[in-house]
Amino acid sequence: MKIVVTGGAGFIGGNFVHYILKKYNDYKIICVDALTYAGNMETLASVKDNSNFNFYKIDIADREAVYEMFEKENPDIIVNFAAESHVDRSIENPEIFLKTNVIGTQVLLDACRKYGIKRYHQVSTDEVYGDLPLDRPDLFFTEETPLHTSSPYSASKASADLLVGAYYRTFNVPSTISRCSNNYGPYHFPEKLIPLMIANVLNDKELPVYGSGENVRDWLYVEDHCSAIDLIIHNGKVGEVYNIGGHNERTNLEVVKTIIHELGKSEELIKYVGDRKGHDMRYAIDPTKIHSELGWLPTTTFDEGIKKTIKWYLDNKSWWENIISGEYASYYEKMYGSR
Numbered sequence: 314m315k316i317v318v319t320g321g322a323g324f325i326g327g328n329f330v331h332y333i334l335k336k337y338n339d340y341k342i343i344c345v346d347a348l349t350y351a352g353n354m355e356t357l358a359s360v361k362d363n364s365n366f367n368f369y370k371i372d373i374a375d376r377e378a379v380y381e382m383f384e385k386e387n388p389d390i391i392v393n394f395a396a397e398s399h400v401d402r403s404i405e406n407p408e409i410f411l412k413t414n415v416i417g418t419q420v421l422l423d424a425c426r427k428y429g430i431k432r433y434h435q436v437s438t439d440e441v442y443g444d445l446p447l448d449r450p451d452l453f454f455t456e457e458t459p460l461h462t463s464s465p466y467s468a469s470k471a472s473a474d475l476l477v478g479a480y481y482r483t484f485n486v487p488s489t490i491s492r493c494s495n496n497y498g499p500y501h502f503p504e505k506l507i508p509l510m511i512a513n514v515l516n517d518k519e520l521p522v523y524g525s526g527e528n529v530r531d532w533l534y535v536e537d538h539c540s541a542i543d544l545i546i547h548n549g550k551v552g553e554v555y556n557i558g559g560h561n562e563r564t565n566l567e568v569v570k571t572i573i574h575e576l577g578k579s580e581e582l583i584k585y586v587g588d589r590k591g592h593d594m595r596y597a598i599d600p601t602k603i604h605s606e607l608g609w610l611p612t613t614t615f616d617e618g619i620k621k622t623i624k625w626y627l628d629n630k631s632w633w634e635n636i637i638s639g640e641y642a643s644y645y646e647k648m649y650g651s652r
């Protein structure tokens with residue numbers, strides 16, 4: 314089996330590359346990544362010489378380059394992780410989100426039409442469903458929840474999902490879509506809540522909590538996301554959407570305080586800062602479908618996962634210190650300097 318993993322130098326794509334190469338010793342992974350600010354070859358350092366691994370530095374919106382790669386590799390499966398993924402950046406500059414997340418998806422789908430494919434899998438997000446109110450803990454996102462987006466990021470991801478559905482219905486491109494809740498774990502870029510807070514606590518820096526810190530996210534350890542996608546690409550039904558989440562809801566403040574306590578520091582590091590524009594209140598996934606149809610269950614609770622994640626950041630300081638000492642420093646100043 315030959316799998317093209319787009320966005321494989323990023324957080325979840327990188328974890329997926331490691332997961333598949335470890336699990337299937339006869340599968341070939343073709344990693345396609347433009348190496349934007351979020352892509353990092355260090356994440357792939359331990360597999361770069363593996364004979365089952367190959368890398369192409371390609372922008373998925375570059376039709377010619379994508380077609381050339383398809384002609385050379387003749388892949389069986391595409392798993393599309395490549396995206397601009399950070400909500401805050403989409404509020405600053407929406408355009409690149411449309412180019413990569415929408416046009417990039419369309420180019421990949423066109424390549425699948427032209428060259429044929431066994432399966433195209435779109436890695437989507439629970440953010441396409443919008444948000445849930447804090448005072449209705451009985452409500453969850455199901456696959457039937459209407460798309461109702463809040464940020465340019467989530468709007469671009471929802472647009473991509475609609476294109477995937479349209480290419481399935483109109484052109485029979487055999488596709489599946491997964492919509493997962495917030496991931497955390499190794500190789501998570503430090504602009505996102507959990508790695509940002511770990512790095513700041515370790516550096517005794519202020520911990521910028523948006524608004525009141527009461528917003529709720531449904532956290533999933535990244536390896537559990539990888540196992541769900543593995544099941545979907547092998548056993549999922551084409552044309553279907555699968556929600557992925559493990560009922561690990563926490564307020565942002567709870568997450569931040571857990572990290573502070575695990576690292577033995579003081580809650581005085583917390584600084585309440587201006588809220589995110591259009592900030593979604595609560596995400597919560599109902600994973601009944603993927604459990605009952607494919608037998609998927611997560612294996613890592615939040616309490617275990619956050620300990621493993623903190624340990625990984627302690628053991629792999631050079632990975633994230635290289636990031637935060639580079640162009641990230643000016644990003645941080647721009648986003649948080651006068652917030």
Ligand code: NAD
Pocket residue numbers: 319320321322323324325326345346347348349350351352353371372373374393394395396397398399413417436437438439470492493494495496497502
């Ligand atoms: P990330 O930002 O860490 O990684 C994205 C990767 O895509 C990077 O390696 C980057 O270089 C690459 N990339 C960006 N633009 C590209 C382009 N035009 N062509 C080729 N490569 C390009 O993102 P992530 O957090 O790993 O998210 C991966 C996917 O999972 C995204 O599609 C995201 O929407 C989705 N998702 C993320 C989460 C989460 O919690 N992080 C949850 C659900 C779904």
Ligand code: DAU
Pocket residue numbers: 398399400401437438439440493494495496504505506507509521522523524528529530565589596
């Ligand atoms: O739900 C899935 C989504 O999860 C993915 O589709 C996105 O790609 C991914 O980035 C993530 O989006 P969020 O916006 O939920 O994640 P983020 O880590 O940016 O923020 C999590 C929460 O923490 C959110 O309520 C905003 C808050 N936050 C974030 C940062 C970076 C803070 O309070 N302070 C911060 O400095």
